[in-house]
Amino acid sequence: MLRLLFMPYVAIEVICAYFFISEYGFLPLVLEVIATAVLGMFFMFQVGFFQLISRIVFLKPSDVFGVLGMPIGGFFLFIPGVATDLLGVVVIIFALFSNLKNQPLKKEREGEYYSYRREHKEEDGEIIDVEVVEEERKYK
Secondary structure (H helix, E strand, O other): HHHHHHHHHHHHHHHHHHHHHHHHHHHHHHHHHHHHHHHHHHHHHHHHHHHHOOOOOHHHHHHHOOHHHHHHHHHHHHOHHHHHHHHHHHHHHHHHHHHHOOOOOEEEEEOOOEEEEEEOOOOOOOOOOOOOOOOOOOOO
């Protein structure tokens, strides 16, 4: 199964590298790979990519472009190649817009892990105090 996904990836990367080298040259390709690898490391470690791996069980689908968009996009930037760099930039842009739309994250420490949660503004609504009174009914 992995071979079936790997061969199209290599073909797409070779085609993208060919067009990039024909337009800009080989040295800019090498500089682009190095620069995006450094930028990808920054985005991966900004949120904590290795904590993502250890807490993968608690992952929700909405977190892929939200909270985890930065480290996932950073991972794609870290992989050498023009196509994965473009994919990484797209994921990071979606994550930025998603994070701007949502509330900011608050970093909390839970044991040896850090947790990122959305801050909810406390709304002072009405407090309703309810008391349940049970009456004993006698049936004849």
